[in-house]
Amino acid sequence: MGFLRDFFRRDDDPETDDMREIREYQENVYNAGSGASESSEFLIEDVFVINGRGLVVTGHVVTGKFSVGDSVRFIHNVSTERPVTIRGIEKFRKVVDSAVEGEYVGILLPELAKKDVSRNDMLKK
Numbered sequence: 806m807g808f809l810r811d812f813f814r815r816d817d818d819p820e821t822d823d824m825r826e827i828r829e830y831q832e833n834v835y836n837a838g839s840g841a842s843e844s845s846e847f848l849i850e851d852v853f854v855i856n857g858r859g860l861v862v863t864g865h866v867v868t869g870k871f872s873v874g875d876s877v878r879f880i881h882n883v884s885t886e887r888p889v890t891i892r893g894i895e896k897f898r899k900v901v902d903s904a905v906e907g908e909y910v911g912i913l914l915p916e917l918a919k920k921d922v923s924r925n926d927m928l929k930k
Contacts, residue, residue, distance in 0.1 A: 845869025845877075847904075847912065847928040852919055859892070859915025862922060865908065869930065872903040879917065880927045889916045889928075 850864040871877070871891060879889045893913035894901050904910040912928070 845930040849926045852922045854919055860917045861911045861913055863911045866904050866906050870905045877928045877930045889914050
């Protein structure tokens with residue numbers, strides 16, 4: 806027992822100033838899902854077309870926040886880029902105005918064709 810007690814006892818603070826600053830930022834300022842990130846990225850996992858509405862991409866918001874009406878960059882195969890506008894966002898069969906970091910959503914992009922989009926393409930803002 807004495808070995809474990811001595812092993813886990815810490816007389817000095819192992820946390821450096823940088824580590825403390827990051828921890829305090831995470832606890833007090835940054836809130837995952839708040840959209841506080843400087844850039845926004847959406848990773849596309851699937852794509853389908855809804856007759857009368859247009860193309861829908863599904864996936865998750867990696868960082869930041871996306872809202873209806875946002876002009877974003879559609880990036881195909883890391884090499885091709887074009888501007889598109891978000892016309893709608895749906896989360897679990899519920900229409901929403903925005904999606905934040907960590908959420909899995911469907912995004913309506915009627916400007917694109919299904920042949921233009923593939924898995925692992927991205928939306929960036």
